[in-house]
Amino acid sequence: MSTDDIRDDTILEEYRESVDHPIYRLFSEYGRDHAHWFAIGVVTSTLARFLSLVPPVILGIAIDAVFSDDQVYSLPLVPQAWIPGSTEGQFWLSVALMGVAMALAAVMNFGRTSTLNWFSHRVKHEVRTDTYQQMQRLDMSFFNDMQTGELMSILNNDTNRLELFLDNMMDSAIQLAVLLLGIGAILFWINPQLALVTLVILPVAGLFTLWFMRRVEVMYAQIRSQVGDLNTRLENNLSGIEVIKSATTEEYEGDRVEETSYEYFRRDWRALRMNLIYRPGLQLLTSFAFIATFIVGGIWVLSGPPLAFTGTLSVGELVTFLLLTQRLVDPLAQMSEIVDRYEDAKASTSRIYALMAIPVSITDADDAVELEDANGRVEYDNVGFSYDGETTVLRNVDFAVEPGETVGLVGPTGAGKTTILKLLLRLYDVDSGAVRVDGYDVRDVTLASLRGSIGYVSQDPFLFDGTIRENLTYGAFDATDEEMIEAAKMAEAHEFVRNLSKGYDTQVGERGVKLSGGQRQRLCIARTILADPPILILDEATSDVDTETEMLIQRSLDRVTENRTTFVIAHRLSTIREADEILVVEDGRIVEDGTHEELIDEDGLYANLWSVQAGEIDDLDAEFVERASRRAAMRSRDTEDE
Numbered sequence: 001m002s003t004d005d006i007r008d009d010t011i012l013e014e015y016r017e018s019v020d021h022p023i024y025r026l027f028s029e030y031g032r033d034h035a036h037w038f039a040i041g042v043v044t045s046t047l048a049r050f051l052s053l054v055p056p057v058i059l060g061i062a063i064d065a066v067f068s069d070d071q072v073y074s075l076p077l078v079p080q081a082w083i084p085g086s087t088e089g090q091f092w093l094s095v096a097l098m099g100v101a102m103a104l105a106a107v108m109n110f111g112r113t114s115t116l117n118w119f120s121h122r123v124k125h126e127v128r129t130d131t132y133q134q135m136q137r138l139d140m141s142f143f144n145d146m147q148t149g150e151l152m153s154i155l156n157n158d159t160n161r162l163e164l165f166l167d168n169m170m171d172s173a174i175q176l177a178v179l180l181l182g183i184g185a186i187l188f189w190i191n192p193q194l195a196l197v198t199l200v201i202l203p204v205a206g207l208f209t210l211w212f213m214r215r216v217e218v219m220y221a222q223i224r225s226q227v228g229d230l231n232t233r234l235e236n237n238l239s240g241i242e243v244i245k246s247a248t249t250e251e252y253e254g255d256r257v258e259e260t261s262y263e264y265f266r267r268d269w270r271a272l273r274m275n276l277i278y279r280p281g282l283q284l285l286t287s288f289a290f291i292a293t294f295i296v297g298g299i300w301v302l303s304g305p306p307l308a309f310t311g312t313l314s315v316g317e318l319v320t321f322l323l324l325t326q327r328l329v330d331p332l333a334q335m336s337e338i339v340d341r342y343e344d345a346k347a348s349t350s351r352i353y354a355l356m357a358i359p360v361s362i363t364d365a366d367d368a369v370e371l372e373d374a375n376g377r378v379e380y381d382n383v384g385f386s387y388d389g390e391t392t393v394l395r396n397v398d399f400a401v402e403p404g405e406t407v408g409l410v411g412p413t414g415a416g417k418t419t420i421l422k423l424l425l426r427l428y429d430v431d432s433g434a435v436r437v438d439g440y441d442v443r444d445v446t447l448a449s450l451r452g453s454i455g456y457v458s459q460d461p462f463l464f465d466g467t468i469r470e471n472l473t474y475g476a477f478d479a480t481d482e483e484m485i486e487a488a489k490m491a492e493a494h495e496f497v498r499n500l501s502k503g504y505d506t507q508v509g510e511r512g513v514k515l516s517g518g519q520r521q522r523l524c525i526a527r528t529i530l531a532d533p534p535i536l537i538l539d540e541a542t543s544d545v546d547t548e549t550e551m552l553i554q555r556s557l558d559r560v561t562e563n564r565t566t567f568v569i570a571h572r573l574s575t576i577r578e579a580d581e582i583l584v585v586e587d588g589r590i591v592e593d594g595t596h597e598e599l600i601d602e603d604g605l606y607a608n609l610w611s612v613q614a615g616e617i618d619d620l621d622a623e624f625v626e627r628a629s630r631r632a633a634m635r636s637r638d639t640e641d642e
Ligand SMILES: Nc1ncnc2c1ncn2[C@@H]1O[C@H](COP(=O)(O)OP(=O)(O)OP(=O)(O)O)[C@@H](O)[C@H]1O
Pocket: 144, 387, 388, 393, 411, 412, 413, 414, 415, 416, 417, 418, 419, 420, 459
């Protein structure tokens, strides 16, 4: 098991253990709104099962009264005066009663399947939607720790397991309960003594089932978690297929998938082995009941009551007994499946509720205010931050930006530039100090209004599967074609889009794979421009484009950034040369700040970085070279550790 797997399991496991009575909760929280469908389902299912018991009872009576003339034709709950006196009349009455019972059973079966199916599919749909909504609200730190495959397995596999249970198994459970009660009652009504012989297996079957449930509960939890691990591995490999192919690690990855899949098979097989004992065990018990009833009943009919039994037993009664006992075999064997699916659904529901129980810390405060028409004054007040609560990533970050200013952030890789701006978006909360927009602490305004005021072009430009038009208007859904094209022109994207065969209706592929890195970047810039936010964050927004395009984008960005507070993170220092202020970040601190000219004059880290990019490597001061090699050494050590 990899460290990732252990980490995922720990988060879910921690909350899974705190989930009490998951199936009960599922019914009370999600079933309530559709309780009427469920109730109709239960009633029709109950009636269908009762009606299915009518033919064997009528048959027994008909054998005794019509065919062998042993007894008087009488029906339970029916006045004797209503029953025809002739044998022929009784025969046709039996036929009619059986026919009506069968027809009504068919109608009830229709009602049962349609209502219970509706119920289970609705519940599944609502559980999935709610789980997704809750997942979206979770903190970024949660997504850093959880793997996509694991989450997909909860959203898809686990919710599907619920449907399997709610659909077929609820119906089977009702069927079993009705048949047990109905058959039990009829058997006792016909002959209580023989009924005891037939039904003695029930307590034994109950104990056997309890034993099985205890054993498989843990096994199912392990299986569900292994499905998550397998999904994670598959999802990771599919996302990284290009790396796998270029590194020719197909065999290595094939082995890893096989290993994870084998573990899934092993856990699955362990639970299945239990089933292999349980199912035939139950079948054996019911067969035993059938044989015992046949032996005792047969002797009874042939030569009077055996052992301590008393009274009489007719052939018709014995036939009804045997037919009904036979009716118990299938549902009792099905009980194993019901219990099996129940345990499976319980494991899945626990995982769903565990996900829902994970607390969200980045959320609107009760008295959060709307940040309306932000001016764009941004202030970092002595900010300290770490991702994991231990390793400090930012310390004493302190600066202020006036509305409309452009600020460049530069510094070595891993210094904390992106992290600083993620705090402005409140993707994470600061550990100490405060980040303010227009004088409001970002924790005191609503997340929607804060993030709606900020446009973010991330380091890793992401496009959704769909057309270019859909991607550009994402978030600005009401934008007109003219506005969209204007934004695309500003981001130097219009020309290349126009040259595509389907123009703005071109499909970009998953994550935008059908476009080049630079094209993706330009579309992301255009998307942000179209949203027209008062604050703009461009994180290496032009790193993937050629120098010429960069120059063009730069030119239009100058127009875009006018009158907006803009943060630009750039490794290519030429990009931020004109910024109103440049912050130089090193090891999570701001070590220098000023305009390009001021920083060059200061002759510190920035001046040295500038010299490197200008190609003046021979003129670098010795301390800078030493610090750079120290950082590089640390980076390669980090990589080795990984
Ligand atoms: N999600 C995360 N969880 C834990 N640590 C993180 C996370 N993201 C970044 N870090 C760590 O925080 C530090 C700062 O990262 P950050 O991405 O802010 O650097 P950066 O200056 O933007 O780097 P670059 O120029 O390479 O983009 C790094 O040491 C990085 O390993």
